[in-house]
Every structure is written in C-alpha cells, then in structure tokens.
Amino acid sequence: MSADLYRALFAPSSVALVGASDVRGKPTARPLEFLRQHGWNGDVYPVNPKRETVLGEHAWSALAELPAVPDHALILTPPDAAVDAVRQCAELGVTVATVVADGFLPGTPDGDRRRRELREILDGSSLRLLGPSSLGVATVASGFACTGNAAFAEEPLPSGDVFIASQSGSVLGALLSRGVEMGIGFAGMVSVGNEFDISLGEVCLAAVDDPAVSSFALFLENLSHTGDLAAFARAAAERGKPVVAYKLGRSDDGARLSVSHTGALAGDDAVADAFLRAHGIARVVTFDALLEGQLLARRVPIARAPAERRVAVVSTTGGGGAMAVDCLAHAGLRVAAPEPVTVARLAELGVETGHGALIDLTLAGATYDTIKAALDVLLSAPEFDAVVAVPGSSARFTPDVSVKPIIDSADASTPLAVFVVPSAPQALQLLRGSGVPAFRTAESLADAMTAVFDRAPVRPETAVPPVGADGITLDEDASYAVLDSVGLASPPRVVLAADDLPAELPVPAPAVVKVLSDQLAHKSDVGGVVLGVADGTQMRTAVADIRTSVATARPDLGVDRVIVQQMVRGVAEVLIGLRRDPDAGPIVVLAAGGVLAEVYRDRSVRMAPVDREQACEMIDEVRSLSVAKGFRGAPRGDLEALAAAIVAVSRLAVSADPVVVEAEANPVLVLRDGEGVLAVDAVVTVAETGP
C-alpha cells in the first residue's frame, strides 16, 4: 500500500459520502453526523440524487458532479448501486472507495456476479477498494470518523496510539467503548470487511510506519490473505510495534479431528495458532486482554519463550494476591518464590517472605516507600521474567497514592504488570496513562501474559515451492525413500514379489509382512499386515493370508508385492506429518501415537520448516511424550533424534526435488536414548512433475 493510499484511507483531504441519508440516526446518515460531531476538517461531499440537502448540508446528485475528485469515497448504498458507485469512482480517479453493503459473498449468483463486476472495474483502474461489508475507517485524533458504526457517537473519541483492525465491523464499536472505559486510546481503526481488495495485513503493513501508531490490536474471524499478514507481522516486529490478536474459532478446535489426515488432525484453529505464534503475534483468548494486553506486549520483548516464565507476585491484599498466583499458575506461568539474595534484600525492608510464592506487603505496611523499594528489589532480581503487583482497596479510594510507587518503579527492564483487585477505574486509567500494563481481572492478566511470552521470534520469509493440492501418492517403500533422503530412517526392509518369495526371512526376525500398494491407505483394515513373523515358513503363510484377506476386502486390487520389515520396539510412538494449509502454508505436526492424539487432542503444530529448538518445544507440548522422559522409572527415549526427525520432515516443505505435497510418518517409534527413531509406516504425496 502506497503512502498516498494510506493517506486517502485515514487522512484524506476530502471524502464523498455516497448515499448519505437525511434522516438523523440512520446508519447512512451517521458518517456525516460523526465527521461534523468530531470536527474533522477535510472536505465532505454528501452524494444523494434525491435531495438537494442532507442534514442541512448541500448534497450533490452524483459523484461526477462534485467540485473536486475526492480522495476517499464511502459508499453507503445497497450492493448493486454500490457497484455502480465504485465504477464511477474508478472513472473519476478516486484513490480509495469503501463499500459498506453486504451481498458480495461468493457462492450465490448475485454475490458472484457483483464480485466479477468489481474485479473488472478494479483491474481496469488505479482505484483500491476497502470491503465490501466494511463498516468504515476512523482516525481518532483528527475526528475522521468515516463510519456508520453507532459507537462513534462517543464524545470525545478516545485518542491514543493503538491501531485496531477488525474483520468484524460491529466489534470495532465495542472496542471503541471499552477503550473509553479502560483509558486506552486509538490512532486508526479499520473494519476490513470481506477483504475483496485491500486486506487486513496490507492496511496494517501501511500503518506500521505511522508514527502515531505504537501497537496493534487485531480482531480476526478467520485467517485469510496470510501473505499480507505475514509481511505486516515481520515489519511490525522490525519496528518493535507489537501485535495482539483475538481470533474466533477456538470452539471448532478438535471437532474435526482425524488421525488419518494430518491436516484434519491439526484442526484449523491449531493452524491459526501456529501461524500467529510463528509471526510474533500474541494471541489472547479473552476480549479484555486484546486491549489490556497492549501495554504489556510493548514491555515484553519478542523472544523465544524460555522453558519457564518466572513471575513474582507482590501484593498488598492477601486474597487478591492469591487469586493472581492461582490464575497465573493455572495459565502455565511459573509463580516463583524469590532466591535467598532477594529474600535478604526484602527482609531489610521488613518484608517477610515464605508464604508460598506470594510476596505479601501487608505486614510490612503498604506505604509508598515499602512498595516502591520492594518492587525495585524484585524488578532487579535476575530470577524473575516479570513482576506482578496486586494493589487492594486503596486503589479505589486513593488511586493516585496507591499506584504512584508502581508507576515510579515500572521503568525497569523486567516488565511490571498490575492486577487491580477492587473496582478502581481511576487507578487503572492512571496506570495505563503512564504506560504501565494494568488489568481489571486476574484472568485477563494471565491470558495476556501467557500470550506475549508465547510469541516466537518472527521467522524470515521462507521460499516455499508452489504446490498444488493434488499429487501422486507414493507407496510405503517409496515414501520411506523420501523420508530417508532427509534423514528419517526406517527399519531394514526388503520388497518381494508375492509370487517369488525366498526360503529364508530376508531381515532379522521377528518381522512384519505388509501388502505394498499405493492404493491402500489403511493396510491393517483389509488384513494386509501380519506381525511377528519368525521365519521363512511363517513369511509364506503370512503372504498367503494377506492375499486372501485383501482379495476379499478389495477384489479390485491384486497383491503383487509385499514389504518384509524387521520389527522393532520403541519406548514411545508418535506421528510426524507435513501438510500444506491453503491459508497458512506448510505446517508440521507432531502428535501422540495411536488413538491418543484423537482422544486427548495431544499434538503440537508449527509452521514448517522448524529448527531444532522449535522441534524441542513441540516435543514438550505433546504430553504423551512425558513417558519418554524417564517418567516413573520408564526408559528414556531418544528425544534428540526425534527432534532431528521433526526438523527433517518439516524441511520437506522447502524441498525442490521432490516437491512434497504432504507427508506422514505414522507411527514413528522413539527408541531408547542414543538409539534413534524409526518410521515404521509412511505415506508421502509428491507433486506431479511437469512434462
């Protein structure tokens, strides 16, 4: 997005309101009302062919009649008239048009037709389009409330440095009013609607260089235009402007689980999670944290998460402090007690420790000096990654006194966050006004803190070969060969013609005999697998049995070849898969073996490729693998080799020869520590090679 386009969107010198109504309070009248109410000083051109004036102002009969070509046209008409207006904008040379109307979704005859018409218009001009189904844009400081969202009647609008982009228009209004309540203000706000032309990522990317913007809040209904989103995220990370996102869709997670297909197994929401995390975006799950988490995100540098995030909780209210400890620990943070050196420094202040992890200042006296000194000690103690202060009822009655020591301590390299236990809106606003992250609930604090610590360093753009959805599915033997080429081995195997078997078992016993076919996704289901084969005689029996079973279950298939493979025993069993998500791109999945992945949704998803450190994080996230860590005296598994195998499979995402559409090694046996891992079944789909 050019600087001119960004300016036309958020700071035009003139805007046309096409279809502006004369009836006060109607959504189509509101943009004019709001622009006047908030004192925007650009030129406003109401366009209404039926009236000479709207709301007491001169109205033009058509875009072509305007005294000047507007930078921005907000089109408030129904969808077919909107297409006409967009066409006129294109002809006149308007920079950007925002279309409010619904009715442009694909899949209906009208929607499809209108999309074709818009596409033609845009392809033939320099016009850019926001929406359709956009509720508009706003620049709060200038009063450019170019929207029909009723919430913009707010007086005054909350000006600040957070940029809001939302796929839902109505939520923009909720965020506006909640910002007012919280004392959090906004720079630009945009409802991107259907993202037919301008995407959420594109508009945010342009806002990254806006000096009025310090951080971003995204409300996402789905992941789309992920390339733009990724480019934005990289730019935001470079400029140190953090991004916090709330995304709908958690409840679908896992509903569509299926072990047979890596993609379905991962679930859309887990893929979205992986995408956001990989791009340094803090995903919160409470609506409050989307705004309350902004200041915290600015204070916590994006860095690969340490294994434990150690948090000190210091309180002047026992019960409230305990609530904070409970919520933070429940969310997976480690509420840590101070080290002896810190204990000694606190003791000098009269602060007793030893009440578990909570540092309670009540007995030492909650004076300015004690609180300030205790916070300074904790903020300079190397054993904490963050400090949480929990003030009590005084925050309601003497907010300035109560939060002063916190504000005065907050300028430390360790982030300091506050959970205010009573209802104390003034204290919250004072803290936030001073840049101190402050939270109304312990739940929102725990959510925001987890989300900002979970962010991964933004990955550089990876060259991924263009891959279609279709491809050629390789048989088990050929699939092993692909995995082997990147370093994931399988046990010794021999492929034999079913009609021409040797006398002796060609691999060390015991062996497994399996039908070999690229047409059979589930060999066991058709009797195509015999385990525990001890010698040549048993092998021949096994092959005969397999031929009989498969002939019954799948009369269309002939069993020409079998694979005879040495059986091995692991200490744990997992699935490693590579899939290409149509939105997010290549992902790698590590899942518990067998039915556990389904029953317990026990899996970890990352954008592919991953490095060793990310692979280790994935291993930590799959709970069933705790048995391979020497759990209850069990033998340790070779998790170092497992990490290498995950890296190897994930790197198939960038392989040019072959180009892999999808790969799944399932199960992969984790052998004892030092003995490696082995894939004992595999399906790889490669792209069809050109002529």
Added chain:
Amino acid sequence: MSADLYRALFAPSSVALVGASDVRGKPTARPLEFLRQHGWNGDVYPVNPKRETVLGEHAWSALAELPAVPDHALILTPPDAAVDAVRQCAELGVTVATVVADGFLPGTPDGDRRRRELREILDGSSLRLLGPSSLGVATVASGFACTGNAAFAEEPLPSGDVFIASQSGSVLGALLSRGVEMGIGFAGMVSVGNEFDISLGEVCLAAVDDPAVSSFALFLENLSHTGDLAAFARAAAERGKPVVAYKLGRSDDGARLSVSHTGALAGDDAVADAFLRAHGIARVVTFDALLEGQLLARRVPIARAPAERRVAVVSTTGGGGAMAVDCLAHAGLRVAAPEPVTVARLAELGVETGHGALIDLTLAGATYDTIKAALDVLLSAPEFDAVVAVPGSSARFTPDVSVKPIIDSADASTPLAVFVVPSAPQALQLLRGSGVPAFRTAESLADAMTAVFDRAPVRPETAVPPVGADGITLDEDASYAVLDSVGLASPPRVVLAADDLPAELPVPAPAVVKVLSDQLAHKSDVGGVVLGVADGTQMRTAVADIRTSVATARPDLGVDRVIVQQMVRGVAEVLIGLRRDPDAGPIVVLAAGGVLAEVYRDRSVRMAPVDREQACEMIDEVRSLSVAKGFRGAPRGDLEALAAAIVAVSRLAVSADPVVVEAEANPVLVLRDGEGVLAVDAVVTVAETGP
C-alpha cells in the same frame, strides 16, 4: 447457630469496639467511622483504656465499664490483648466476639498457646467467636459496617439481596466495590477468618432463613468444616436460594498426581470440585462470575445436568454474537441451531437463520418488536435449555431502549442471559436491576453458565461410618473378596501354597501367576508377576522365578503363597478407587488405566456413594473411555457393567461390614459389551475391628 446469635452477628442492638483508635483512617479507627458514616442506629461503645474519647465520642476504659452488655464485640487489639478481651466478653455474657488479630494459626508456639486459651474460654461459656483473623461483618441495609476493611468507606454501600461469605477478608472489599460497579447489592457480608469457632457454613446456614437474602456468593481459600458447609448447602437448596463459589487452588490441581494412591491421584482441587458440585454449589473460575452469576443461578433450577446443555445465541451484533458462541461452545455448552418449527416462526418475523448456530437480528432490524418477538419464540422453543441475548453498541447510547425487549421477555421458564458487547454499565445495571442475568464478558457468561448447569441435585445426608486413617491392608485375594461382595468380580483364580503346586494349571490358560502378600504394593516391580503361563510346567517355572526375584528384591519377605488367575482381555482398562478425604469425606475416583491418568490427568471424581446416573457421568468425563464407545470401529465395551462397578465400589463408603478405609481396583478391565468388567488387581484397606 441460634437466631439470637445470627442477630448478634448481623443486627445487634449494641456493639463494643475494643481497641478503637482515635487516629482517623487507621484500620482500628475505621469501624467507628463506618458505623457513623453509614448511619447505623444501634449503640456503639468504643473501648480504649488510654483515652477518654475516640473520634470525638466517649470511650470506655474496659468492657466491664460499659453501661450495658453489648450483643457483639469487635476486638481490634493485637492477639494477646484480644485473648484477654475475649475472656472478658465471656465473663460479661456477650453473645459474640469478632477477633481481627492474626497470630492464631496452629504450628507456632504462640499460635498454639492462644488457641488453647481461646478454647478454654469458649468451652466454659456461651460466648461464640468469629475469626480470629476476621475482617468483620456488615449488614448493608442498616449500615452496620462492623469492619476495618477500607472498602466500606464506599458511599452509599450497595444494598441488595446477595449474601457474601469469604475466607479472605480483603476480598470482601473487592467484592463490595465490584458490586457497586456492577449494580449488584448485598444483604450481609462476613469475613470468617480462621473459622476457629463459627464456620463459614454455620453462618451461611443461619442466613438461609433471612428473608433479605436471595442467594449466596462464597470466596473460598480451602475446604474446611465441610459438615457445616454441606448442611448449609442442603438448606439453601431446599429454600431455593442458590450458592455460587469461587475457590482458590486450581493451579495445584494435578501437581501431586500419583497413580499409586487414589487420594493423591484425585488431587485436592478435584475433590473440592466434587464436593461443591455434589452439594449443588456452582463453582465459577472467573472472579466476575461470582457476582455476575448470581442472577443466573437463581433462574436455572438445580437439576442433574443433561448430556448437552443447548443454548440459543441471538444477537444484534455479528462479531459480538460470534464471540458468545465461541466462548460458550469452548466451555462445553452446545450452541444449537433452532429446529424447523422455530426457524419457521422466526421467518415470520423476518429473521433469517442459517448463519451457523448464531441467530442474527441485524438484517431483520433491531427494533423493540423484532427483538421481543424473536426472544419470545426462542424462550418458548423446547429445544433450548437457555437463551443468550447479545446486544451491541446501542446498549451504550440508549440503554433503556436497548435492554427493554430483553427485560420484557425475561420472565420465562427458560433462563435468559445477556452478554453486553460494548462498555455499557448502565445497560448492565438496568438488566440486573430487573433481575436479568447480565455479563460484561463472554468469558464470564460461559463460566457462570457452565457452573450453574454443572450443579448436581443436593444429596441427602449419607450415614458414613466413622473411619480412621489407619487400617489393615488386605492381600490381593482378600481384596477381591471384598469387591466381589459388592458385585465387582475378578477372573477365576486359585491361591496355592508355593511349596505345594498341582500338576496342572488350576484355571483355564493363559494364566498369570502373582506373588500373594499384603506387604507388597507393587508386585511387578520386584518380579512378582509372570504373565502368559500356558500349563502346569510353566506355572512351576513361574513360581520358581518369582521366588528368586522376590528373594533378591525383598529378602525380608518369603514367598509362601501365589495366586494363579486366568488372563482376560478387555477393550479398555481403568482404575476405580474409593478414598476418604479428611475434609470432604468419601470420594470415588474413575481414572484412565496405566500412565494415561497421570499424563493426561484423565479422571473423574465424585462424592461417594454414587448412583448409576452419576457413574455414567463419570464414564463420560474420562476421555480415554471414548475408545470403549465404538470409537473408530473399535469394539464397544460393557459400560453398563462399568457403571455398576463404580456404584459398587462407591458403596463401600457406607459399608458397615467390613468398614473400608480405602479401596482400589486397578486395573479393571472393561470387556466387550454384554460381557461385564473384571478387576485384575486390587488393594483394600479395612478398619481394625474392635476387641
């Protein structure tokens, strides 16, 4: 608690303030300040031996000097002086004394001494004691703010019909101010402190018959005095006065897991959960829901939860409605689309359905008539157990208009709850003022709704034999006999003298041979188990091997007897245990077999005994049992027999002969449907019988 005592606590005619300070704003001066500020009209007697006046009022030098015996003495002095004051109260015939001081916890010499002194005083008099470490009590309507909690400077205090009891004093203040913000008011408020004499349950039980009280909010740090709590819960349920509780301790859950001991496996917090649920108490996990959930709890009758709780979500704001759907579904409720009849009735109103589960009124026009009519349709539709309305920005600007249709529809048998998407405190207060449950966040709504639907019908008091912690651990054979006596069978077995083995296997092959001893908790760990024994020869070898292994690992034990048992195969394997929690009483645990219970914390806990329906709920909660429900074509397990086995083990809680201290069948094999379940290992501890 007598009516006199309840009156002395919350509505005394006179109160003495022992240790009242003359320094305005000090915690010890505040009770007098607050009683005057809020216009309480009883007699107040400040007692301060060092001053003739405090805060301009006459002060008495000692309790004995007062012109009348006060009903209630609030003792504000340090702990040793407090003990003296309590003694004087006892001598004078004061009804109740509230002690604020800390310093009475057991385990320290001073604490133990003071507890002994208090015990002696109370045992020798009619005086009752609240605290120590109580922050006091309040009756809001009368202005009886008998507390030093700074929050009671609130003007005016929020009067209402919620009764608050808290184990944390400081949280009382936070709830007070949050109630003000929410428009939720209180009848009585009490900080119970250490519950040395008067317990939280006892004071709440007395409040159940207070006509000013409609429901209860409990803030719990731990479960204690559970007998009183249970009696209160039963009385509250009888009177239809719901109880909502927030309990600390979720983060400890599972940290102390251990499969070897049922009690540790359950985890304290899971036991607390089971206790609260069994007593019809709605446990919320967000602080907001403790108050916001009050009105919802009044509207949802306590009933055993149906398998699905079907919720309709109707919105005038797409994004906000989607947030509600996502949060409710994520919390485990079923957001359901309307049935065809309802769809047709909505269509008559111009309301289109078919956007997934969300019913969006935006296109139909969010007028009073449309909203009211749509709500009436949904509230009378039999397919919904609750309806959620989600108003948008209009709730902020025209709160009365926006919430009127909701208020006018709410008087239906189906509960109606509201999530207000923008910041709209007035709309929230209007709704709540009309008795409509209204929520500031979708997260709090989902939390409260789950909690109130999760409540079980209150169980009648069960006669549980008095059981000590110690007992006699039975060997495997005797343990089977106990389980068998209540109906949990085990596979055919024979106990043999290790020195006198028969020639043939005495049970059908294959068999397992196990050392039989009441001294060996983990037979396998010492080589005391041999599986897959096919005949008499193998049996003799097995016994010899076991003798060698056990002699090496445990030279103190001789292997005199072995158990030879037929091996069986199940489709799933679980643990069923009975334990007696020192606080909550007998609990029954159903857990996934093997390491799964630990790795995935996959278990369900209930108070024992349970009935078949509760046992079925437990089966539904153990995720690994989904494999026994025909998951992915696997054979179905006999879950009806499993339910019967859970009931059987749970009924050991009330068995008088033998009196069972603890029982654990692990594993229990679930056979194919119709074939039953079998315990294949068991340990039962019975109480020592008297002489």
